[in-house]
Amino acid sequence: MDLDRPNIEEYLPSEAIQESNEKLHLRDLLDISPTLTEAAGAIVDDSFTRCFKSNPSEPWNWNVYLFPLWCFGVVVRYGILFPVRVxxxxxxxxxxxxxxIPAHFLLRSHDKWRKKIERYLVELICSFFVASWTGVVKYHGPRPSMRPKQVFVANHTSMIDFIVLEQMTAFAVIMQKHPGWVGLLQSTILESVGCIWFNRAEAKDREIVARKLRDHIQGVDNNPLLIFPEGTCVNNHYTVMFKKGAFELGCTVCPIAIKYNKIFVDAFWNSKKQSFTMHLLHLMTSWAVVCDVWYLEPQNIRPGETPIEFAERVRDIISVRAGLKKVPWDGYLKYSRPSPKHRERKQQRFVESVLQRLEKKGK
Known part of the structure; x- marks a missing residue:
């Protein structure tokens, strides 16, 4: 007897066990259409998983005529363009x-001049980053200005979203704290423009960040505040739910739509599979990064409108402008696994469906 094999009789009602074995067929145990339908639907139409998948480009070097051209392109990209970009x-x-460094330490007594120089230098280094990808960025709409009681929100594809926007305007961004050299830049250079960092795993950070947000938007001389309300990188085909934090500050919300053209490279950063360093190398060895940025009309919360409804309305505006599909998912689910209780409920439903079927056959 195989001890590891589950005993189906433990799940059967006593009446069914007493019945003749001829009345118990395999099809009775496998007739679980609702469960199979749910499973098939999850496999075929998992819109949540699709939000975070990179779409590999289709191979085109499939014959003897195109393969030499592809090899020539590899030599140009890695042998010429990449060294020049480095x-x-x-x-x-x-x-x-x-x-x-001199401006940061020598102009501490001249705070206004120091901030102005640091703001310009951050824009400059971001421009060099964009140049290192041969970035072709087209900006639409009026350039953001420094005003109190306003916040800018944008859809999020990669950390380079911040660089693309920062080269035009020195935003103070709300961003997840990263390790390594990115974290070093966050805690030194980017803090000079008023950026705010948080740890997604720390619940107490939410209260601290919320307080810093309210304080920041009140300052007349503070850099414009930029928030990515999705809270995670999405593959630029979809938009997931916007967190309501940016929409309950009682200020004007200025939407920004970012759309990348994938003709040369997919700018989506899958942080679970690729470090940001490798992501940058991927961009620097491509032909070019092409994207459009739209600065859209500022929005204010309407009478009787909740922050969640306001967030959805702004998400509609961004999605339509960038040609993105809305999905009703919370992006933070990307960082969590189904709880054991959720799995147990699914298992219990499966067992109950089998038992109900057997009880019907036993009557």
Missing amino acids: LVLTIGWIIFLSSF
Whole structure:
């Protein structure tokens, strides 16, 4: 007897066990259409998983005529463009650090001038980053200005969203705290423009961030505040639910729509599969990063409108402008696994469906 094999009789009612074995057929145990339908639907139409999948480009070097062209392109991208881009980025860092460090430490008594210079230098280094990808960015609409009681919100595809927007305007961004060299830049250089960091796993950080947000938007001289309300990177085909935090501050919300053209490279950053360093290398070895940025009409909460409804209305505006599909998912589910209780409920429903079927056959 196989001890590891489940005993189906433990799940059968006593009346069914007493019945003749001829009345118990395999099809009775497998007739679980609702469960199978649910499982098939989850496999075929998992709109949540699709939000965070990279879409690999279709191979085109499939014959003897195109393969040499593909090889030539690889040589150009890795042998010529990549070294030039590394050189451009290196020159950018030399210029930036040789200017930022003296300004940061020598102009502490001249706070206004120091902030102005640091703001310009952050925009400059972001421009060098965009140049290192041969970035072709087209901006639509009026450039953001420094005003109190306003916040900018944008859809989120990669951390380079911040760089693309920052090269035009020195935003103070709300961002997850990262490890490594990115975290070092966050805690040193980017804090100079008023950026706010949080740890997604720390519940107490939410209260601290909420307080900092309210304080920041009141300042006349503070840099414009930028928030990615999805809370995670989405693959630029969809938008997930916007967190309501940016929409309950009682200020004007300025939507920004970002759409990447994937003709040369997919700019989506899957942080679970790829470090940001490798993501940058991927961009720097591509032909170009092409995208459009739309600064859309500012929005205010309407009378009787809740922050959640306000967030959905702004998400509609961004999704329509960027041609993105809305899905009713919370992006934070990307970082969590189904709870044991959820799995147990599913298992219990499955057992109950089998038992109900057997009881009907036993009558």
